[in-house]
Ligand SMILES: CCCCCCCC/C=C\CCCCCCCCC/C=C/C(=O)SCCNC(=O)CCNC(=O)[C@H](O)C(C)(C)COP(=O)(O)OP(=O)(O)OC[C@H]1O[C@@H](n2cnc3c(N)ncnc32)[C@H](O)[C@@H]1OP(=O)(O)O
């Protein structure tokens with residue numbers, strides 16, 4: 001199962017090597033992180049990033065090894081944005097000449113870049129950004145300016161204190177005409193002493209949610225006062241401005257300016273399975289250690305993992321972690337395919353890639369953020385201790401529901417794609433993830449054939465149920481929309497229904513990709529069978545949770561919904577014997593998990609007890625401040641008995 005989870009034996013061995021490299025290096029210690037003040041915390045992150053880079057250079061790590069190293073260091077840092085957005089943006093939007101100039105500098109870390117798109121006043125609405133880039137033909141330069149307070153760049157990671165350069169998104173003005181938002185490489189700080197260059201005001205935006213957590217990142221604020229940059233620092237693959245001040249658009253679609261977001265959304269889906277599997281690993285191991293009630297004749301109490309309620313909350317999350325792992329694998333393939341096509345100027349699959357990355361980013365991050373919190377509750381009171389690892393994991397993870405596109409805004413993008421597909425059904429055969437809509441007539445007509453709980457153990461029955469629900473919800477939205485004279489007004493009015501239809505479509509993708517995975521050759525005794533059980537758990541759990549949809553569109557009867565739930569209970573009993581093995585298969589070191597509750601050896605209580613004594617409050621028996629603030633209260637003489 002470890003190989004199935006990792007994707008291949010080579011990846012398992014490689015990632016295992018990187019995990020151990022990090023776990024055995026004292027620089028990467030992270031348990032004191034939530035107790036550090038901001039300055040100390042940030043300096044320590046700089047130290048870790050420098051040490052990580054030294055290891056990459058000294059050990060000549062490959063790009064793949066470096067990615068695993070960054071994952072196991074497990075601390076958000078400016079380098080994420082440098083490697084994860086600044087460099088990919090230049091790769092995707094720069095001309096050959098620009099790539100030749102900037103990529104070697106960035107790849108050798110001679111410059112440090114960030115991705116400065118969001119502003120104080122606008123994040124989701126990219127076309128609403130206010131920063132301007134005005135072309136000055138006399139000087140052959142752009143003048144970058146922040147005309148209002150709300151045009152201040154706000155949020156970019158790595159901007160606050162680390163970056164020397166930023167990829168700034170600004171409205172292009174040429175000859176007094178606006179030409180939409182474009183990307184510009186702007187130097188922010190001196191390469192000698194790191195001080196801000198003239199016309200640049202830059203700093204950190206302040207503390208964020210949770211202790212430690214995302215506060216290792218210097219999310220920044222940035223203002224420009226008529227800062228001049230050479231003309232060739234506008235990324236010009238999509239459109240160009242000539243020396244003479246002529247704006248020209250190439251055959252490349254304008255949406256490619258958003259390409260970096262497509263790339264990062266894809267990586268976020270892959271990372272969702274990592275975050276959720278961590279939380280599930282902690283909660284599963286602890287649920288086997290923890291005992292409450294049920295002792296007979298002085299024997300041991302019941303392990304909480306044996307309670308059906310615990311199983312019905314925990315096992316769907318375990319199944320989701322696997323489901324997200326496999327859909328992430330597929331999405332990576334889809335992205336690589338689109339990337340190759342884009343390089344050959346074939347843009348035909350870009351809308352599908354946008355819809356899939358946006359929708360799956362939204363679906364998986366929402367489920368993961370909710371899932372981590374559920375895992376905390378599954379661990380009872382001890383889950384609330386920082387040493388459980390869950391509070392920091394939650395705090396660091398939840399902004400994923402917002403960054404790289406607010407999850408609702410992204411589902412509305414999926415809705416546009418679905419509505420368009422439905423409206424074109426009469427003359428255009430849908431392909432890819434919307435191919436099922438080509439069978440819409442059958443899906444509208446056929447109802448569920450399930451008669452017994454066992455009938456649900458059939459991939460065909462499951463896929464058809466999810467297809468019918470998604471198709472019927474999409475068609476219902478299409479019909480409702482047709483009643484509006486103005487389609488945009490209709491879209492705004494029906495937005496909540498459209499979001500639900502998008503969720504149904506995205507859930508269908510995840511379920512289908514899990515089932516497709518099971519059609520591949522999966523070596524190892526019992527591995528495929530275990531994955532089949534998890535796949536059914538994932539699908540039937542969703543069906544149970546959203547049974548209102550399946551019933552409302554008239555595909556299922558209440559009896560069939562009940563049978564699905566009966567089958568789900570049986571499946572939980574099948575997961576139980578292998579639950580610990582299924583989380584051990586994630587192959588996480590104790591360092592990476594960062595949790596006393598999730599320790600591999602299960603030695604939870606002695607270690608919790610030991611850790612309590614390490615808290616700085618326990619450095620002395622009598623607390624600092626006792627004599628000043630508590631003792632006077634204890635010693636006071638009160639006049640009124642009521643007080
Ligand atoms: C040695 C090696 C070492 C290696 C070490 C490796 C270490 C690291 C590696 C990797 C780490 C990666 C880690 C990443 C960390 C992530 C940290 C998070 C940081 C966060 C960053 C950010 O948040 S950046 C800012 C993100 N902002 C957003 O997402 C904004 C959301 N808004 C939008 O995307 C758009 O504005 C919106 C989609 C809402 C559309 O706007 P709108 O104005 O309505 O539409 P318009 O612009 O007119 O376009 C309409 C048209 O375009 C289509 N479309 C929209 N978006 C896209 C797209 N992205 N791609 C393709 N097409 C798109 C849309 O469908 C419409 O199409 P039509 O209907 O007209 O056909």
Ligand SMILES: Cc1cc2nc3c(=O)[nH]c(=O)nc-3n(C[C@H](O)[C@H](O)[C@H](O)COP(=O)(O)OP(=O)(O)OC[C@H]3O[C@@H](n4cnc5c(N)ncnc54)[C@H](O)[C@@H]3O)c2cc1C
Nearest residue numbers: 115116117118122123124155156157399402403404405408
């Ligand atoms: C930790 C973190 C790191 C970040 N890093 C970066 C970075 O490196 N670079 C960068 O450029 N940006 C970064 N961002 C900014 C991030 O991309 C934006 O915050 C995000 O895109 C959401 O935009 P917003 O803040 O404008 O939200 P808003 O759009 O203001 O959302 C507020 C609410 O309005 C709703 N809403 C908005 N529009 C609509 C609509 N059309 N229909 C229905 N509801 C709507 C949303 O659903 C939400 O509930 C980061 C943000 C965070 C939190």
